[in-house]
Amino acid sequence: MAIDLFNTLSGTVEPLAPEQANELRMYCCGPTVYDYGHIGNFRTFLHVDVLRRVARLQGMKLKHVMNITDVDDKIIRNAAAANMPISEYTAKFERAFFEDMEALGVERPEIVPHATESIPDMVSLIQTLAKEDIAYRADDGSWYFRIAKFPDYGKLSKKDFEGIEDGARVDVDEYEKDSARDFALWKAEKNGEASWQTDLGTGRPGWHIECSAMAMKHLGPTFDLHAGGEDLMFPHHENEIAQSESATHKPFARHWFHVRFLLVEGKKMSKSEGNFFTLRDLLLKGYRASAIRFLLLSVPYRHQMNFTFEGLTESANAIDRLRTFAERMRTAIFSGEENSELAALIAEKQQAFDAALATDLNTAEARAAMFDVVRAANSAADQNKVSAENAKAILVFLQRFDSVFDVLTDRDQKITKAALDWAEKEGRIGEAAEGLVEAAGLSDNEIQKLVDERTLAKKQRNFARADAIRNELAEKGVLIEDSKDGVRWKRK
RNA sequence: GGCGCGGUACCCAAGUGGUAAGGGAGAGGUCUGCAAAACCUUUAUGCGUCGGUUCGAUUCCGACCCGCGCCUCCA
Numbered sequence: 001m002a003i004d005l006f007n008t009l010s011g012t013v014e015p016l017a018p019e020q021a022n023e024l025r026m027y028c029c030g031p032t033v034y035d036y037g038h039i040g041n042f043r044t045f046l047h048v049d050v051l052r053r054v055a056r057l058q059g060m061k062l063k064h065v066m067n068i069t070d071v072d073d074k075i076i077r078n079a080a081a082a083n084m085p086i087s088e089y090t091a092k093f094e095r096a097f098f099e100d101m102e103a104l105g106v107e108r109p110e111i112v113p114h115a116t117e118s119i120p121d122m123v124s125l126i127q128t129l130a131k132e133d134i135a136y137r138a139d140d141g142s143w144y145f146r147i148a149k150f151p152d153y154g155k156l157s158k159k160d161f162e163g164i165e166d167g168a169r170v171d172v173d174e175y176e177k178d179s180a181r182d183f184a185l186w187k188a189e190k191n192g193e194a195s196w197q198t199d200l201g202t203g204r205p206g207w208h209i210e211c212s213a214m215a216m217k218h219l220g221p222t223f224d225l226h227a228g229g230e231d232l233m234f235p236h237h238e239n240e241i242a243q244s245e246s247a248t249h250k251p252f253a254r255h256w257f258h259v260r261f262l263l264v265e266g267k268k269m270s271k272s273e274g275n276f277f278t279l280r281d282l283l284l285k286g287y288r289a290s291a292i293r294f295l296l297l298s299v300p301y302r303h304q305m306n307f308t309f310e311g312l313t314e315s316a317n318a319i320d321r322l323r324t325f326a327e328r329m330r331t332a333i334f335s336g337e338e339n340s341e342l343a344a345l346i347a348e349k350q351q352a353f354d355a356a357l358a359t360d361l362n363t364a365e366a367r368a369a370m371f372d373v374v375r376a377a378n379s380a381a382d383q384n385k386v387s388a389e390n391a392k393a394i395l396v397f398l399q400r401f402d403s404v405f406d407v408l409t410d411r412d413q414k415i416t417k418a419a420l421d422w423a424e425k426e427g428r429i430g431e432a433a434e435g436l437v438e439a440a441g442l443s444d445n446e447i448q449k450l451v452d453e454r455t456l457a458k459k460q461r462n463f464a465r466a467d468a469i470r471n472e473l474a475e476k477g478v479l480i481e482d483s484k485d486g487v488r489w490k491r492k
Numbered sequence: 493g494g495c496g497c498g499g500u501a502c503c504c505a506a507g508u509g510g511u512a513a514g515g516g517a518g519a520g521g522u523c524u525g526c527a528a529a530a531c532c533u534u535u536a537u538g539c540g541u542c543g544g545u546u547c548g549a550u551u552c553c554g555a556c557c558c559g560c561g562c563c564u565c566c567a
Contacts, residue, residue, distance in 0.1 A: 029567080031567085032565090032566095037567090038567085040566085040567055041566095041567045042567085043567070044567040045567080072565075073565075074565090157495085157562080157563085158495065158496085159494085159495070159563075160494085160495090183565085184565090206565080207565045208565080228567070229566085229567030230496095230561075230562075230567080231561085231562070231566055231567060232566090232567070233562075234562070234563070235563095235564090235565075236565070239565095258567095259567070260497080260561080260567095261560090261561060261562090261566095261567075262567080263560070263561085266559075266560080267560085268560080268561070268566090269566095270566085295504090298504075298505075298515080299504080299505070300505095300506090302497090303497080303498075303505095304497070304498070304560065304561070305504095306504085306560095308503085308504080310503065310504080310516085310517095311503080311504060311516085313516080314503075314504065314515070314516040314517080315504090315515085315516085317515085317516060317517090318515055318516065320529095321515085321516095321529090321530095324529065324530085325530090328529090328530085356506090362506075362507095364504095364505055364506050364507095364513095364514075364515090365505095365506055365507080365513075365514080367505095367506095367514070367515075368505090368506065368513055368514035368515075369513095369514085370514090371513095371514055371515065372513085372514075375514095375531085378529095378530055378531065379530085379531055379532085381530080381531095382523095382530060382531050382532095383531090458525085461525075463525060463526070466525090466526095467525095467526075467527085470526095470527080470528090479528065479529090480527085480528070481527090481528045481529050482524075482527080482528070482529090483528090483529070483530095488528095488529085
C-alpha cells in the first residue's frame with residue numbers, strides 16, 4: 001500500500017515515492033538547543049515519528065537525518081546569560097531534548113549531525129554559490145544569497161515576490177545587502193561571539209545553510225522528503241531550496257511535509273500569553289507522557305490542534321481503556337469457539353487502520369479502527385464468544401497499532417520519576433503537583449503489600465478494612481480492580 | 493493588505509453527493525459485599541449563516557459571519 005501524503009511543494013496529496021523503492025531518505029529540521037523543548041516542538045517531531053513508523057510498516061527502510069542547531073543568536077545570548085561555554089550549554093539542552101523525545105516515544109533518527117561539526121560542508125557550499133555570483137560578500141565580511149538569481153524563489157510557500165519593492169523595509173543593520181530579500185549565508189564575526197576561521201573569513205554560519213549542507217552531505221543533492229513545522233516553510237525551507245538547487249542545479253527534496261501548529265487554549269503558544277508549556281512542565285503537573293503523546297497524535301498533522309488539559313485527561317482515560325483491553329487479551333483464557341464474525345471484523349478494522357494511516361496519516365481514523373475492535377472484542381469476551389484464535393489476531397492488531405502509536409507499554413511511572421529527579425536537581429520540585437512526589441515514591445512492592453492485605457481482609461469479610469485500604473491507595477493514585485481472575489491494580 | 497486553514501453533539505474529533513465514525517464526559521441498566529473494569533441503552537432530523545446547483549448537500553459553488561496561522565532566523 002502506497003502512502004498518500006500531502007506535498008507542500010505541489011499543493012496536493014500524492015503518493016510518497018522514494019527514489020529507491022524500499023528506502024525512505026528524509027531530512028527533518030531538528031531543534032535549536034537553546035532551551036527545553038515545548039509541546040509545540042514535540043507535536044512536529046511526534047508526527048514525523050508517525051511518518052517514520054508508517055513508512056516502516058509499509059516495508060520501507062529509513063535513512064532519516066535530523067540536525068541539531070548548536071550555534072545561533074539565542075544560544076549565544078542564553079549561554080552568556082547562564083555564564084556557560086556554548087558547547088556545555090548546548091550539550092545540556094541537547095541531552096534534555098533527547099530525554100524528552102524518548103519519554104514521548106519518538107524514535108531517534110538514524111543520523112543526527114551537528115551544525116558546529118558541519119562548518120566545512122557549509123563553507124564549501126557557499127563557495128560553490130560564490131563561483132556563480134549567487135553568494136556575495138558584503139563589506140562587513142558577511143555573505144548573502146542573491147535571490148534575484150533564483151527565479152523559483154517562493155515556489156514552496158507560494159509567495160509571489162514580483163512587485164515587492166527592494167529596500168522597502170530594510171533593517172538598519174542590513175544595509176549592506178544588495179536586496180532586502182537577500183538572506184545571510186555567513187555572518188561575519190562581531191563582538192567576539194562564537195566564530196570559525198574559514199576561507200570565507202571569520203564568522204559563523206547563517207541559519208539556513210546548515211540544513212542544506214547537512215541534508216545533502218548525508219542524503220545527496222536530491223532526496224525523498226523534507227519535514228518540519230509549518231513556520232519553517234518560509235523563509236527557512238524556501239531558502240534551503242534556493243541555496244541547494246542553485247548549487248547543484250538539481251531538485252532538492254521532492255516531497256515537503258509540514259506539520260501545522262499546535263494552539264494552546266485557542267491561541268498560539270507564547271510565553272507572554274502564559275500558555276507556554278515544555279514537556280517537563282506537564283510532567284511536573286502530573287500528566288503522563290503517554291497521554292501527551294496520544295493527545296498530540298490524535299489530531300492529524302495537517303490540522304491545527306488545540307491543546308487542552310481536559311484533552312490530556314481524556315487521552316489518559318482512553319489509554320487506560322486500551323491497556324486494560326490489551327491486558328485482558330493477553331492474559332484471559334479464551335475457550336470460546338472460533339467467532340468468525342469477530343474474526344472478520346478484526347481483519348476489516350486492521351485493514352481500515354492501515355488504509356487510514358496510508359491516507360495522509362489519518363491518525364484519528366486509525367485510532368477509531370482500533371477502538372472498534374476493542375468494543376466488539378470486549379463485548380464478545382463478556383459473552384465468552386472469543387476463541388484463542390481471535391485473541392491471537394487481536395494481539396497482532398494491537399501490536400500493529402502500537403508500532404505506530406506506542407502507548408500500550410506503561411513507561412509513565414519511570415518517566416515521571418525521572419522528571420521529578422530532574423526538578424529536584426534544578427530546584428523546581430516545588431512546581432510538582434500535589435501528591436505527585438509521594439505517589440512516585442510508592443514502590444510496587446509497597447502497593448502489592450497493601451493489596452494483599454486488603455484481599456485477606458476481604459476474605460474475612462472485613463469490608464471496612466478492605467475499603468479503607470482501597471481509599472488509602474486511591475489517594476496515592478492507585479486504583480484497585482477486583483475480577484474473576486484476581487485483583488489488579490494500576491497507577492492512575 | 494497578500495497567502496492559507498478551520499467552524500460537526502457537553503468536550504476532542506473522522507468523514508461522505510444519498511442521509512452523521514471513534515474517543516472522553518454525563519444519565520440509566522447488567523455485573524459486584526460495595527466499587528472498579530467490562531458490556532448494553534442513551535446524548536446532533538443535525539454538520540457556522542444565507543443563497544445556488546442537484547431527484548437529493550453536512551459533503552459541490554457563491555456570498556457573508558466567526559476563529560486561527562503564515563507573511564519578522566517561532567516547531
